[in-house]
Amino acid sequence: MKSLIKNFGMAVLGGAVVLGTYKIAFEPESQIAAQQSQQVANEVQTPVLPVKNVNYTSSIEGIDFTEAAEKTVHAVVHVKNTTIARGGMSIADLMYGRTPYRQAVGTGSGVIITGDGYIVTNNHVIENAQSLEVTLNNNKTYKAELVGTEPNSDIALLKIEADEELPYVVFGDSNQAKIGEWVLAVGNPFNLTSTVTAGIISAKGRDLDERDRKMQSFIQTDAAVNPGNSGGALVNQNGELIGINTAIASRTGSYVGYSFAVPSNNARKIIEDLMEFGFVQKGMLGISGTDLNGNIADEMGIDESEGIYVAKVVENSGAAKANLKNGDIIKSIDGLKMKTFADLTGYISSKNPGDIVYVNYLRNGVQKQAQIEITKNNTVLIPQIEMEVRNLFKEDQKIFDTKKGVRITRTTGELSRYDMRDYIITKVNDYEITNIDDLQEILREVNPRETLLIQMKNSRGEVERFRYTID
Template sequence: MKKFSGLLLLAVLSGVITLGAYKMLFEKEIYVVDQKQNQPTFVATSFNTNPVAAEESVDFTLAAEKTVHAVVHVKNLTISKGPTSIYDFFYGGSGNGKAQIGSGSGVIISPDGYIVTNNHVIANATELQITLNNNRTYEASLVGTDPETDIALLKIDTDDNLPYLVFGDSDNTKLGEWVLAVGNPFNLTSTVTAGIISAKARDLNSRDQNFQSFIQTDAAVNPGNSGGALVNTAGQLIGINTAITSQTGSYVGYSFAVPSNIAKKVVEDIMEYGSVQAGVLGIKGSELNSYNAGELGINETEGFYIDSVMEDSGAEEAGLISGDIIKKLDHIKISKFSDLSGYLKSKRPNDVINVTILRNGSEKVLPVTIYRNQSYKIDLLGLSVQNLSDKDRKKFKNYSGGVKIVESASYDLVGKLIIEINDEKVENVDQVKLAMQEAKRYDRLSIVLINENGERERLIFQ
């Protein structure tokens, strides 16, 4: 047994020695190298060696400091009319009315207390109250309003010079430009959000005849910020925040502002004339796109196609004709109708603008004088009216004033004159516009009409 164990041990030792000798003399050593990349595993999106330099170069502090003290809280008190109890409902009483309080923001635009805000912020208000960023409160008076552009002008009286913002040139703003939206919602003192300009000349209501031309931004704007300031990084006022697009009622990424050039013009008109002085080129037509271009048999897909030119208009006087395509108004490129309508809203009658047109493949520049808008659409009644021409005055020789009905959606009134609204005489479309704005404050509207035979009739709308 001992002899067998000795032989086994000898065999094991011999095997170990033989294997070790083979490893040392014949088998090559294999090395495994862990090769590490010198480049990072992410892909760089910029060659900027300092990724925060771009953000640091945009300083919002100066613009914010200039703006916050010029943005105010606007509170309006409205007394709702109509029955306030079951007894009033059945027996016709109006009760004492129910007080409703609304709020928004506003922007001080002069040291003596003129404030611009949205018309919808102060609509139908019986009392207006302004709270500054330092928590001082003032009673405000309504100077004037323009529902079409949603701009209203207020005034507070104070012996102190107030902080205010200067108007910038909204036409010179660029896509991608940094902006601040400043509001004073819910009387929480001014709040500031930042974003960029996402689009210009944006029309939100394509089915309405009242075409809009908003600046679109992604700066956060929420309810209560309406009427606040949109400013550039220099602290210049380039827009009045007006609307958001949302299915929830809260901000979801899109907000819209009335361009400062339009707001400034409206404010100046209200202060000087008491109403907005609207001007027109005197053309009718449509914006171009692929479909319209195909229908018209032309290759252009951008611009405004002139279908007809109105008689005795600035366009006719300047030589614009049917078939011309408007490509520019002054330095503003016209790609869609809101580009054209927005620029015209910043102009007033007797202004002269250079209109670049494309005619028979060649561009021409024609100076066109803006004429006063002679027509107005009364949406509440489904009527369109216009000022009397010399021919109309001869036909209605016994009446020097009034406006002629040229379109009537629900009534057979075309050709008749409106001479009174709520017992106040009207002689032109500007007076009709003001009368209709005043009529919206009440539940009653009456108009007095005259036909060619001089017969009067009164229509009452409840």
């Protein structure tokens, strides 16, 4: 159990979006909170996943979903996740100091994306798995290996070994998907075998929770999606994958009209990074800011009511080197209109460090263009300690009066109740932390259920310590 020596007494972060896996076997059926997901478009070099771009009609007249369903249904699989969870404690357990555990089984969906058995699903479908099992539409069952995950985007990559070439879905270009376009959602809701539902794209670049500083960018659709659909396919009329179904907005835990999918361009970038590097390369444009609307524009005395207002430019970033400045208004990137910050973060998340993007922006009402190199994002989510951290900027070094440490940018899980953004981590178990690499190296050596002593420093120069037990 995680414990804090010091109660930071800070604001509670709230809000969740429902979907998740469908729990069966040793647990009662329940609503499961989904984890998300960001993002849009990239052309990654190696390895190359099959991609197909075809023009099609979005008119209801003459629409036939049978071909798209036939292409997809055999490539969507049932994923079973077996975990070991703490059970309810009896009086005898308390008396003898025992901690009871029980087996729990959750199910969701996955999409075969290569003939040799790579499968994409949601991170929350396979989270904390002791074992993973995949069942194909022909009822053949395989043990699955977890290749890697990207929790921020709620994407995970699995691999199965089959004796024959497997049916798979090719990637479409989610940047080209249009609002009003017909789509199919394919998955395994309520532990049923492959189920197909139809709808239209209701919105793009949807950020589900403005309080969540990760700024996700989802495709919104009205195709019916329910618990168990997590990790399944969202495809266009040609059967091309344009999204991974991830979440629904619901107070009941079941579908009430809208569902959300991670755009395929973002999922493809994550998958190819996991295949090639074993981790996800994260790039950034190098700005922070806000969406423009009429009210904000009036407050700032700006004539524009659409675009991204640049509030700050990160030092040594591509944006800084391209001479973007505070007050600039970004209108488009690579020809794609930027209406919300989720549009921007979604698109940039599909890029790798070193990629070049072309940014159209306004400065004092004058149209300008900049060629910006995407630079490495030094912000890293570290699930073991439920924190997102980054290396110190020069500004941080002045504020905290040190050149060593990592700054906490966000907390997750149980620690999300505490706002630790005014803290840097300076030591873990008496080992000095200079940068993220130091922190990750120390955490690689810790054992499950080991308790860490984490030393932090705030901007007032005060040193605080707390104990954190690794799950």
